[in-house]
Amino acid sequence: MLPRMDASPHILLIDDDREIRDLLSRFLERHGIRVTGVRDGREARRAWPAGAYHLVILDLMLPGEGGLDLARWLRGISDVPIVMLTAMGEDTDRIAGLELGADDYLPKPFNPRELLARIRAVLRRTTERGPRQAAALRPLRFAGWTLDPARRALLNAQGVEVPLTGGEFDMLLALAERAHQVLTRDMLLDLLRGRQAGPFDRAIDVAISRLRRKLGNGEADPTLIKTVRGGGYVLAAEVERG
Amino acid sequence: MTGPRLWPRSLAGRTALVLLLGLAAVQGLGLVAHAMDRGDMQRLVDGRDFAARLVAAYRTVTAAPPEAWAATAQALDPAVGVTASIAPGVPQEGMDPTPPEVQRNIRPYLNWSSLPQPLRPKETFMRSSGDQSMVVSAHLPDDRWLVMRGGFPPSRPWASPSFIWAWLGMTLAAAALTLWAVRRLTAPVRLLGAAAERLGRDVNAPALPEDGPAEVAVAAAAFNTMAARIRRFVADRTFLLTAIGHDLRTPITRLKLRAEWIDDEEQRRKTLADLDELESMVSATLAFGRDVAGTEPAVPMDLAVLLRTVLDEAADARPGSADLLAYAGPEHLAIQARPVALKRALANLVGNALAYGGSARIVLCPPARGDVTVYVEDAGPGIPPGELDRVFEPFHRLEGSRNRETGGTGLGLPITRNILRAHGGDVTLANLSGGGVRATVTLPG
Numbered sequence: 020m021l022p023r024m025d026a027s028p029h030i031l032l033i034d035d036d037r038e039i040r041d042l043l044s045r046f047l048e049r050h051g052i053r054v055t056g057v058r059d060g061r062e063a064r065r066a067w068p069a070g071a072y073h074l075v076i077l078d079l080m081l082p083g084e085g086g087l088d089l090a091r092w093l094r095g096i097s098d099v100p101i102v103m104l105t106a107m108g109e110d111t112d113r114i115a116g117l118e119l120g121a122d123d124y125l126p127k128p129f130n131p132r133e134l135l136a137r138i139r140a141v142l143r144r145t146t147e148r149g150p151r152q153a154a155a156l157r158p159l160r161f162a163g164w165t166l167d168p169a170r171r172a173l174l175n176a177q178g179v180e181v182p183l184t185g186g187e188f189d190m191l192l193a194l195a196e197r198a199h200q201v202l203t204r205d206m207l208l209d210l211l212r213g214r215q216a217g218p219f220d221r222a223i224d225v226a227i228s229r230l231r232r233k234l235g236n237g238e239a240d241p242t243l244i245k246t247v248r249g250g251g252y253v254l255a256a257e258v259e260r261g
Numbered sequence: 262m263t264g265p266r267l268w269p270r271s272l273a274g275r276t277a278l279v280l281l282l283g284l285a286a287v288q289g290l291g292l293v294a295h296a297m298d299r300g301d302m303q304r305l306v307d308g309r310d311f312a313a314r315l316v317a318a319y320r321t322v323t324a325a326p327p328e329a330w331a332a333t334a335q336a337l338d339p340a341v342g343v344t345a346s347i348a349p350g351v352p353q354e355g356m357d358p359t360p361p362e363v364q365r366n367i368r369p370y371l372n373w374s375s376l377p378q379p380l381r382p383k384e385t386f387m388r389s390s391g392d393q394s395m396v397v398s399a400h401l402p403d404d405r406w407l408v409m410r411g412g413f414p415p416s417r418p419w420a421s422p423s424f425i426w427a428w429l430g431m432t433l434a435a436a437a438l439t440l441w442a443v444r445r446l447t448a449p450v451r452l453l454g455a456a457a458e459r460l461g462r463d464v465n466a467p468a469l470p471e472d473g474p475a476e477v478a479v480a481a482a483a484f485n486t487m488a489a490r491i492r493r494f495v496a497d498r499t500f501l502l503t504a505i506g507h508d509l510r511t512p513i514t515r516l517k518l519r520a521e522w523i524d525d526e527e528q529r530r531k532t533l534a535d536l537d538e539l540e541s542m543v544s545a546t547l548a549f550g551r552d553v554a555g556t557e558p559a560v561p562m563d564l565a566v567l568l569r570t571v572l573d574e575a576a577d578a579r580p581g582s583a584d585l586l587a588y589a590g591p592e593h594l595a596i597q598a599r600p601v602a603l604k605r606a607l608a609n610l611v612g613n614a615l616a617y618g619g620s621a622r623i624v625l626c627p628p629a630r631g632d633v634t635v636y637v638e639d640a641g642p643g644i645p646p647g648e649l650d651r652v653f654e655p656f657h658r659l660e661g662s663r664n665r666e667t668g669g670t671g672l673g674l675p676i677t678r679n680i681l682r683a684h685g686g687d688v689t690l691a692n693l694s695g696g697g698v699r700a701t702v703t704l705p706g
Contacts (some may be wrong), residue, residue, distance in 0.1 A: 179595040
């Protein structure tokens with residue numbers, strides 16, 4: 020049921036604003052994504068069986084049954100990836116949504132192109148990953164560091180939070196989820212796309228060198244995140260979940 | 262008022278000083294009255310004593326036969342304390358009549374009753390020179406005069422060594438009591454001041470206890486009522502701002518989607534840029550409302566990495582600006598802070614430095630006297646000195662900054678100051694001598 024990237028993916032869009040539904044549907048369809056738009060949880064439940072959806076876009080600020088309840092219901096019946104639309108800066112919603120198993124989130128108002136990039140990144144990730152791992156939101160521990168996906172926080176051995184940019188966090192999470200596996204630049208680039216205004220050619224190298232500096236002491240230390248010849252990176256540490 | 266050194270600035274100091282000066286004066290006067298009283302008493306005793314000595318000398322002389330009086334007078338025992346001689350008349354030279362108040366201390370005690378009636382003096386004269394030397398002439402029965410010289414020490418009521426100690430002791434005891442009482446009495450005033458100061462930084466500061474003396478309780482209650490009104494006012498304003506911000510989300514989202522149907526690439530880019538600006542204003546407004554509430558918990562976090570992350574994100578958001586950003590300081594420094602709020606505060610400063618000063622240089626100084634200091638410097642034209650503090654007022658903007666290039670909401674610096682003050686720190690701006698502006702951020706280490 021998971022799509023190959025050349026097939027046209029089908030998305031369920033749950034948002035109570037009719038205009039946004041229509042505009043977003045048209046925008047996504049122009050970029051080769053089929054969209055079914057519904058306005059609330061009731062319609063979503065009715066539309067679900069007919070769909071075979073590859074991804075759900077869920078506005079957390081729904082009238083009636085809240086977005087979080089709907090996310091819980093979806094998670095109960097399916098592994099479908101969920102991208103949440105949240106209120107700006109409402110961390111509690113975001114964390115709750117991520118804990119329920121949402122795959123990504125965007126604060127409203129979002130840039131349509133960024134949403135498109137996130138949708139593609141999530142689709143590609145889930146295609147590569149296969150079935151969702153239930154433990155995806157448990158903290159990851161490696162080399163004295165603790166990476167908490169739910170809080171989007173990196174803690175050092177003393178429990179001190181080490182702030183990262185969104186892109187750096189996503190890259191480190193991707194590296195830690197696949198420790199000892201080489202991640203190609205393309206895979207990492209997906210994580211940065213839509214976050215950064217600049218050209219992408221050096222973005223990965225810059226982000227990796229920043230990460231190394233923040234994880235190291237002084238100059239960028241290449242022993243934890245290793246460069247692989249031929250254009251990729253690997254996290255060289257044992258990772259524990261839990 | 263004779264200047265700050267002599268006239269204390271605090272209410273407690275002034276009250277204590279007035280009370281102390283008054284008490285010292287009263288005690289001084291009391292001691293003077295006491296000393297004078299004692300002097301009078303001493304003169305009375307001295308007078309009686311002198312009189313007794315005079316009588317003793319007279320009796321000794323007249324106990325001898327009349328022809329031996331002169332020799333006896335010459336040979337008087339010095340222990341009697343009186344010298345005597347026999348003279349044919351009353352010596353007047355160089356002497357004034359003794360003042361009546363001195364005579365009053367002596368005459369009543371010239372008790373001749375122990376002498377046989379015929380030997381008693383027919384009359385006595387007193388002359389004195391100064392205080393200490395007196396001449397008392399007694400008219401002998403054979404018309405000669407017995408001239409007795411003597412005196413008594415001057416009364417020195419101030420010479421007592423205990424006088425100054427008594428005064429000092431009483432004054433110090435009074436001072437200790439006064440200071441204690443005054444501090445106790447003015448403590449509510451200090452509390453009120455501290456509470457007003459706290460309210461200025463945090464409208465949700467706890468209420469004052471409405472107890473103590475009646476006047477203090479009334480003042481505390483009035484203060485609490487005022488604080489509650491301010492709190493309600495701030496809450497109303499915050500709620501209004503937040504409601505507007507929330508309601509603007511949907512139309513901005515729609516407009517961003519509609520912009521995708523603008524075919525003119527240039528116009529589409531500009532429309533999206535406008536919408537991004539609008540969104541950042543709304544998000545700043547929401548943040549302003551939220552930071553007043555301040556719900557994020559403080560956790561241990563790495564300030565040095567946060568500063569680098571703020572610079573990294575500024576570089577990512579503005580392509581080509583990486584060379585304008587610099588960081589100097591330690592690679593790691595743990596402090597207790599609210600990461601999301603503190604990041605916003607520092608990002609505002611970096612954003613301002615880039616927008617108005619063309620570059621941003623961050624210097625992190627390790628803790629000194631408990632505080633961590635962060636400088637954010639630019640190399641721009643600076644800020645007129647009169648505006649350096651006014652730019653922290655909401656919606657206050659410098660002349661000429663209300664334009665397309667710099668944008669801004671007029672809330673960035675107020676938000677930054679709110680957040681830092683909620684952390685127990687602060688931020689101030691100053692012009693650098695070589696040009697440019699330096700924002701000085703202090704945070705508890």
